[in-house]
Amino acid sequence: MYRRKSLISKIYKKVQRSQDVAFVLADFYTYSTDTDQLLRALRRLVADNVLIRIGKGAYAKAKLSVITNDYVPMGGIIGAGRQALQKLGIKIYPTQAEKDYNSGISTQVLTGRVVGVNKRVSRVISFKGVKLTYERI
Numbered sequence: 001m002y003r004r005k006s007l008i009s010k011i012y013k014k015v016q017r018s019q020d021v022a023f024v025l026a027d028f029y030t031y032s033t034d035t036d037q038l039l040r041a042l043r044r045l046v047a048d049n050v051l052i053r054i055g056k057g058a059y060a061k062a063k064l065s066v067i068t069n070d071y072v073p074m075g076g077i078i079g080a081g082r083q084a085l086q087k088l089g090i091k092i093y094p095t096q097a098e099k100d101y102n103s104g105i106s107t108q109v110l111t112g113r114v115v116g117v118n119k120r121v122s123r124v125i126s127f128k129g130v131k132l133t134y135e136r137i
Helices: 007-017 035-047 076-087 096-103
Strands: 022-024 051-055 058-064 071-073 114-117 133-136
Touching (some): 007 035, 035 058, 058 076, 071 076, 096 114
Antiparallel strands (some): 022 058
């Protein structure tokens, strides 16, 4: 698909071999320290539907949805977003609604788009208008 020793092929192989569903720019610095070159390679992989951009410097593996016949993040926006935040060094905690649901206090089903964090987060993680929101714990 890609030339054997090109940067794009190296990143492609890393993405395919990895168990992770989310990647940040720092994951690919072992291949090149030139940020512009990395971003060009990542843009090409996004155009080829290998990766999906879910935020500034955050990418997720793409898979074809059987329902919409469109590419969506593997693991959903919630799973990919949580993993991307963890890779960026932000600790993830269960929200108050999750705690109430798991302890049996509430029977309301969670939407899952809220992530519990312990500090202010200004990074936007989104896909096609669906944003992750943050609850400070």
